[in-house]
Amino acid sequence: MRLSGAALFSLGLAAAAAYAVYAALAWPPKAALFPLTMGIPLLALAAVQTVIELRDPAQPGESAADRRRVLAVFAWMAAFIALVLLVGFPVAVPVFVFSFLMLQSRAGWGMSLALTAAAWGFFYLVFVRLLHFPFEAGLITLGG
């Protein structure tokens, strides 16, 4: 039997609830009361939903192209976080917007440069000049 994505999601939820209940059993009653009151019904509901999904595995499929697009957006988000970690927000913002527009949106040089300038200008004006927001330096820019 092949598990559908929906069944896997329900199963994951049931597993998380089971862990929560198991962990809460080790705590004193005051700390355990609420997690147990919420965790036990969650476990039961997720288990029932898993059974329903297993019995009725018909799910509208996602096309390969759609899946690629979804994964691409997540990859870009992960890349942005990595970039922030490495070089900090003030550098990551223009680099990210420009690369996204060029590589993902295929926007052309003019449009990409204009939108990057607008995004960076907004970011700089609002957060750096106006709010004086203390953005942390990145791991690379920290030593410099």
Next chain:
Amino acid sequence: MLDALIQGLLLVLQWNAFSLMLVGMALGFVVGLLPGIGGAATLALMLPFVFKMTPVEAFAFLLGMHSVAATTGDITSILFGVPGEGLSAATVVDGHPMAKQGEAARALGAALMSSLVGALIGAAALAVSIPIVRPLVLTFGSPELFMITLMGIACITSLSGLGTRAQIKGFAMGFLGLLLATIGQERQSGILRFDFGLIYLWEGLDLIPVLVGIFAIPEIIDLAVRGTSIAGNAPAKLGAGVWQGVKDTFRHFWLVVRCSAVGVFVGILPGAGGGVAQWMAYAHAVQSAKDAKDRSRFGAGDVRGVLGPGAANNSKEGGDLIPTIAFGVPGSGAMAILLGAFLIMGLHPGPDMLTKHLAVTYSMVWTLVIANVITVVVCLATLKYLALVTRVRGSLILPLLLLLVFVGSYTANKQIADLLVTLAAGALGYLMVRYGWPRAPLVLGFVLGKLAETYLFISMARYGYGWLAQPLVIVLIVLTLLVVAYPYFQERRTRAA
């Protein structure tokens, strides 16, 4: 009471609050026009920016934005047949056929004017209900407030029109939200719960990264997957007759008033939300047709099919705020996010909002009124240009939206780990949308989790299990069970018919 009403108006008219309301409205304008990015997602996106504001400024900003998004959403519904807001779907049914017949301007005029009338009625209902609700709320103690939390989740799950099968998912998500709120140090015993050895989790998960991730990221992904221009490739012709539409509102004034009342009523019911309000108002408009021939005009471009949903769309905002402010039980996803704003501002919905912070509550009423009046005037004056916004290519605004998501999440606490939480919440939100799990109950549970735990703790400490036998608690338990059973009765009735 009158003092507080006037004080509320003066608070909104203060320079800071008023200018922030205008900024919020400008954002709401654009968002309402962009299909795919709902008002709830925008509220979540803007939540991090309210930290430095006073409560009045924050609510002027957020409510201004939210009420405008509801109004301008009608514009794309009518012009392109693509609802700019999930809430404005019912306007499509008659509004878009009118646009196709070259009566777009008339439909828009009708939608905007009826929205204004609806908003004013909604705001009046909110103002009038405060003295009525106040004595009721003040009699509630911790046991009742805990039950109200559970009833809120039951309502948002059962009355959302998703049917009996979706109830399991809805309740599971509500419990998951309540469970997620327990992460971190427990306040009474100091025990660390679900911290996985990470110091970051000692304080618990922050509201903002979770809300932004769950609501905004799935919408952004949807925009990326569709890969087209925002309004698709639908043609947009405005035609003439804006004033005709405005006059239509007054020609069918009682219909507009009745549909506004429907909107207020549905708004007050926690869990029903704006979509339901619009469809119920539409159904009422159809029902009020004189005969079968008159009824057959609906769906083919009847202006009454635009007036009804238009009025309910905005009147429900006032109604929706009543349970949110008075009981802390929001009626929709957007209101659940607004509840997050209450907590950020250090305000607790419930008795305090009706006594100590009454002027803040009335400032919300005034924000609804002023924001809607300005919106309608500006919309009527700039209709032609507004339609152009929807022609922007979706892929061009994606990086800007992503930027807003992550910068917003970071600025709340200045922690890089918040970015990872946003990404994880985004992935969870995406999977929930993909597999048909509702997001509103999860958000509601998460927002109310800490309060609910305190209520349960106090109830148990004070009464033991005896709190379950208190008369008001029993009434609330019965009401909750009725709410849970409601979709079953509804399905049986439909089957019997």
